[in-house]
Amino acid sequence: MNVIINYFKDIFQGVWSLIQGMRVTGYYFFHPRQIVTQQYPENRDKLVMFERFKGEVIMPHDENNQHRCTGCGICEINCPNGSIEILTETVINEEGKKEKRIDKHIYHLSMCTFCGLCVKTCPSDALAWGNEFEHAVYDRHKLTKVLNQPGSSLKKEPKSTAKEIKA
Amino acid sequence: MSTETSTLNLFIGENDEYIINMGPQHPSTHGVLRLELALKGELVERVVPHVGYIHRGIEKMSEKLPYPQIIHLTDRMDYLSALMNNEAVCLAAESALQVEVPERVKYVRTILAELQRLASHQLWWCAFGMDLGALTTFFYGLRDREKILDIFEESFGSRLLHSYYLPGGLMHDIHPNFQKRVKEFLKYFRKKLPEYDQLLTGNVIFQNRVKGIGLLSKEDAISYGVTGPSGRGSGFACDVRKHQPYSAYDKVEFTECLHTDGDTWARYKVRVQEMWESMHIIEQLIDNIPEGDYTAKMKAIIKLPAGEYFQRVETARGELAVYIVSDGNKTPYRIHFRTPNFSNMFVMSKIGVGCKIADLVALGGSLDLVIPDIDR
């Protein structure tokens, strides 16, 4: 007799446990407000990335087209896989002295692993993270970027203020 | 019949075995793992794992990189416990340099490690459900994991591969919103976790699928080196957090989840219980993060004194050990990672024998393998 009772008990317990699971999915079926899908291309205007989001390495320029990169090459040394190349040139400044100046700060986005060491170690805070994340291009050469804008120059200012502006 | 069609003898291997290659491209190996199965009908007679499809030579690459740059490679081993991997190298370097990291760093590292463990276990839960055919679990798990990834993204800008730690501390301080958002998440997830039980744990089909499958005895777990929740499901008390506390684990109280059955069901229960424990640990720490620096004073170029250094941490999948041999240069002479998945995976050839194909999938899911961690 016990066997028979247990047999039916098993069936009822099994069916009950199945109904429990169906309650969860049924609840979500009838509560479409719980939907978490973000409709990406439509919400582009409203989509705000977090301020620390690592989209790509950028070099902030101010309104006078000036950046803070001295071309010291520390970011190049600290990059684990050679995503950064720095080309410097020697020019003669107004005082008539020879000065080493950055020519091109080349950044290979295709090789970047977003470890953040270049931004972290830059002594003059010339690099920062940009929020751009739509990096898809048809030609991979477009992923090699020159970070300093053409015609830009080095901003001459004490280091302490440089930090404040960046913050 | 032309000669082309009469090739059914191709099906049969030696000793009338039906050889099947599960992987390297297969939905339930979660990566490029290849399992060579010898079948008798539905029964698995032999499991031979083949690894190496995603070998990237992380250990060799690390020999050419200074210590801060090694960190970002460790992300790419077990990408679901990236922060714990970072922590292992950092702790090894810090102990070698005898640097005392600030209390704040220890607290933050502990909280982040537990958050990462939660995220990892959520992903495991949903993938495990999917392995067993309950596709809806996948979306519920990912939905909740998204909240943790948002917390990560706000604090350090990345969602999966963080590279957030440096020897001596953190790369930058946590976001001011961090504590608030973590508390919000805990409140949210405490409500959602019972739903997981309702949907999957209590389900009679699920229980029949996992109970008594893939029995792993304690002796086997120890001799194969199965650690983490998989080992603890067999009664092997191997929680590094408990037995060799690092960071702030000595300041919190938590229980080591142990089950002695050693089957897939036990491993499942350990992981679900660990989710509760992780939330418990975070709750103890989140309000008490001390103020202070986010990094200790470190030299610009880190050179470990010549010698051998060893550090163990508990990742979401088991014990990760880092063994560094330094000759005093800024790059390690040799670095070795003892990764948990490597030993966890090879136990499949022992416990997978005699079960059915469907069981093997459940069993593989319960071991929670991350293939890039096996190959490194």
Added chain:
Amino acid sequence: MRFDIYDFTSFTQDIDRLLQENLTPFWATVAELTIVGVVILAFYALVGLFLVYAERKVCAFMQNRLGPNRVGPFGIFQTIADLIKLLMKELIPIKHADKILFNLAPFIVIIASFMAIAAIPFARGLHAIDLNIGVFYVFAVSSMGVIGILLAGWSSNNKYSLIGAMRSGAMVVSYELSVGLSLLSIVIFAGTMQLSGIVESQADGWWIFKGHIPAFIAFLLFITASTAETNRGPFDLAEAESELTAGFHTEYSGIRFAFFFLAEYMNMFIVASIAVTIFLGGWMPLQFGGLEGFNTVMAYIPPLVWFFLKVAFVIYLMMWFKWTFPRLRIDQILTLEWKYLLPLSLINTVLIALVVLLGWHF
């Protein structure tokens, strides 16, 4: 009878008379067959496309997603776009496959579901054929699809496919029993095997209500067993995505794959239609004894609406199962059938026989 306003019998007879007057008897038959074939074909494609869309939306909502929403408003043209894609895809020739069987298999699966549709009464007088052994016919024809699955698995010369096909064979053979017994229980109630007769017998109430608890249990058994027979839901071992990649149709591509895909959904529709016809009153409106006003209002809703609403309900139930439960293992599926469903069906049939004998039903 108050249902007479929606009688299609005279409509079909008019068409028949029209054709007979204008054509020779032979050509009239040919024309009728063509019309029926084209109508069923169009219906088949429409229902298939709609069901694929419905399934994707239902599962999306259960999973906190939106589902298809790109092609057309709310993504209603998504399945059409998918169909065009499948039509344009290459039919990959498989090396060492048994070409004849490989090409034949999808058609067998499709034809099996086609044949079953013929006997289902959608409204009074609206069915392709009204056999006096309709239940038996549907039952026999719907189990033919498994031959196609077995052939597909065997001929594609793929180890995963073969395992999937063998699983499907083992499963369908055993679940036939429960399906048959649960259908039999209503045949005992109604006293006829004619599908239209069974529907007529439910004019004053559906069998699931009239037949007390045994009829309800029979309904549950039927839904469970027929879900298994259609290789769906928690019983989808034949394809078992996470175990056998795609099971029996691993090697199929393009339109051949689409045939399997469509057949799966049509089988679901057929099973739901049978369940509706047998247990839920077919195209009969909801009737309660004693509520005359309510009954009249219900009777004015066209029978096609009733039929498809009920079918939608049963299909939703089956989708609900599929998107909630984990998959069973092959031995557990057989255990479920032989140790639980079959004994319960047998006991249930005896109970129903008793109920009918003692006249306890309404």
